[in-house]
Amino acid sequence: MNCINICRIEHRFYLTVLLLILQKPHHVSAEGAPRKLTLADDQRIIFTHINETLELRCPIDTSDTKTFVEWTRGNESLYMEPGYEINKKGVLRIKSVAMKHAGTYTCEAVNGYGFVQVELNVIVDKPEVGNVDDIPINPNSVNRVHVSQPSIKRRPTKFIDDVGGQATFHCVATGQPTPHIFWFKNGFQIKNAETETSKGKVHSTLKLRGLNMNDAGIYKCIARNIVGEDHLDFHLQVTEIPKPPQILSLEPASTTIKEGEAAVFWCEVDSKPGLKLHIKWLKKLSKEEITDSVILDDLRLFRSGANFYRPLPNATNTHSGLDGLYKSKLLIKNSCKEDSGTYVCLALNDKGFSFKNVSLTVVNTALKSYPGHSGHFPTSDTSLVVIVIIALVIVLATIVLVTQLYCRSSSQKTVASKRVFFDPECGALSQNSAFLQKTGKKANVSYPELNDPQSKSNLLCSNSTCGFETENKFQKQFM
Numbered sequence: 001m002n003c004i005n006i007c008r009i010e011h012r013f014y015l016t017v018l019l020l021i022l023q024k025p026h027h028v029s030a031e032g033a034p035r036k037l038t039l040a041d042d043q044r045i046i047f048t049h050i051n052e053t054l055e056l057r058c059p060i061d062t063s064d065t066k067t068f069v070e071w072t073r074g075n076e077s078l079y080m081e082p083g084y085e086i087n088k089k090g091v092l093r094i095k096s097v098a099m100k101h102a103g104t105y106t107c108e109a110v111n112g113y114g115f116v117q118v119e120l121n122v123i124v125d126k127p128e129v130g131n132v133d134d135i136p137i138n139p140n141s142v143n144r145v146h147v148s149q150p151s152i153k154r155r156p157t158k159f160i161d162d163v164g165g166q167a168t169f170h171c172v173a174t175g176q177p178t179p180h181i182f183w184f185k186n187g188f189q190i191k192n193a194e195t196e197t198s199k200g201k202v203h204s205t206l207k208l209r210g211l212n213m214n215d216a217g218i219y220k221c222i223a224r225n226i227v228g229e230d231h232l233d234f235h236l237q238v239t240e241i242p243k244p245p246q247i248l249s250l251e252p253a254s255t256t257i258k259e260g261e262a263a264v265f266w267c268e269v270d271s272k273p274g275l276k277l278h279i280k281w282l283k284k285l286s287k288e289e290i291t292d293s294v295i296l297d298d299l300r301l302f303r304s305g306a307n308f309y310r311p312l313p314n315a316t317n318t319h320s321g322l323d324g325l326y327k328s329k330l331l332i333k334n335s336c337k338e339d340s341g342t343y344v345c346l347a348l349n350d351k352g353f354s355f356k357n358v359s360l361t362v363v364n365t366a367l368k369s370y371p372g373h374s375g376h377f378p379t380s381d382t383s384l385v386v387i388v389i390i391a392l393v394i395v396l397a398t399i400v401l402v403t404q405l406y407c408r409s410s411s412q413k414t415v416a417s418k419r420v421f422f423d424p425e426c427g428a429l430s431q432n433s434a435f436l437q438k439t440g441k442k443a444n445v446s447y448p449e450l451n452d453p454q455s456k457s458n459l460l461c462s463n464s465t466c467g468f469e470t471e472n473k474f475q476k477q478f479m
Contacts, residue, residue: 033114035061044187046122048097056092058107059118067111099124121189125180125224149228150175160237161211169206169234173223184220211238244352245271250345254359263332263360267345270324275349279317279328282309284342335362
């Protein structure tokens with residue numbers, strides 16, 4: 001801190017103490033620090049011309065006669081400064097304005113309770129015509145000059161730019177004499193604008209590079225000549241560096257449902273206002289679905305590495321009502337086994353993209369029962385079970401019937417082969433078919449004479465046809 005600032009602080013302190021001592025006791029509770037008058041930004045701008053007399057009034061309530069007003073320019077006090085006068089009411093008077101008087105002036109009001117400061121900007125203009133009263137108005141005069149008030153061409157005045165970016169304001173004015181263009185922000189002059197005159201028009205361009213949040217505000221373009229002035233305000237909004245959309249939530253993360261039920265997924269996305277946002281739903285193709293024909297024929301597929309995704313049309317996007325917040329709903333009606341798999345919520349804007357995955361499992365309740373689900377079968381599965389049961393009953397009944405018929409036939413053959421034959425001459429004989437077959441074979445036996453009665457009887461008893469004959473005899477006796 002230099003010596004000048006230290007002296008100013010000490011001077012202000014002693015002045016405040018002195019004024020506080022001089023205050024009347026009954027004013028103590030009613031008074032306070034000086035009150036600043038309401039002042040618009042453009043009212044802080046004071047225009048003047050060369051060689052004119054300029055008076056600057058401090059926008060402070062001076063109803064309190066004990067308020068002291070001091071004027072400074074930069075770090076220099078104007079009290080007792082050559083070319084400046086400050087009267088008892090605190091009005092600063094510049095006798096003959098020159099270009100050197102342009103700049104920022106600060107008025108400081110002090111009383112026994114505190115102080116306030118207000119800054120005013122003085123613009124010294126140098127018009128082409130010194131005095132409007134000197135302009136000839138006689139239309140027949142040879143030296144007549146046509147004059148007109150400045151007019152600024154209207155154009156879009158609202159801008160939204162990102163931090164670190166650039167904003168450009170362009171102001172074009174016409175008038176006679178040629179107007180001068182000035183730029184201000186919040187009542188303070190900006191002097192780095194580029195200005196040029198072409199074909200009777202004044203073009204002024206203000207460029208702001210490397211924007212930050214403090215650059216946001218209202219920029220005023222003022223065109224002035226000796227006849228009058230015109231102005232145009234430019235509104236600049238500076239926003240944070242835009243980022244890719246962010247998926248805040250994706251619910252449910254995974255779910256299991258039964259065939260025929262509906263599945264619903266919600267995706268909430270945050271994206272900067274002003275950027276065009278797209279929310280898409282994709283289904284990841286399974287290994288069985290990835291074939292050469294599908295990859296070549298389906299042009300809608302998205303590829304990420306070795307994975308392929310198919311966009312889904314049945315999605316609904318809505319705005320949540322808050323700035324930058326959006327919701328998207330995916331609805332799968334009448335789900336089937338093929339709907340099982342991985343689904344992706346994909347959000348894209350001008351600055352990038354982000355995504356999240358969810359999984360869906362669709363189960364067949366006819367094959368397996370899961371906790372939390374009822375054990376009933378769908379109508380189609382019930383019909384299939386009934387048909388299978390009927391077919392099994394028919395097959396079993398057929399097997400039982402065939403078995404019974406076979407057993408009955410075998411029993412009859414066994415009874416016929418074990419019949420007992422009775423021969424009165426030979427006695428009771430038990431013969432079977434095997435015996436008959438054996439006796440029917442040729443053997444080395446002596447055949448007796450048929451004329452011998454005893455031999456004939458023995459032959460009948462030993463012959464293989466004995467049972468047959470005896471059976472015939474037995475039958476004849478009972479006939």
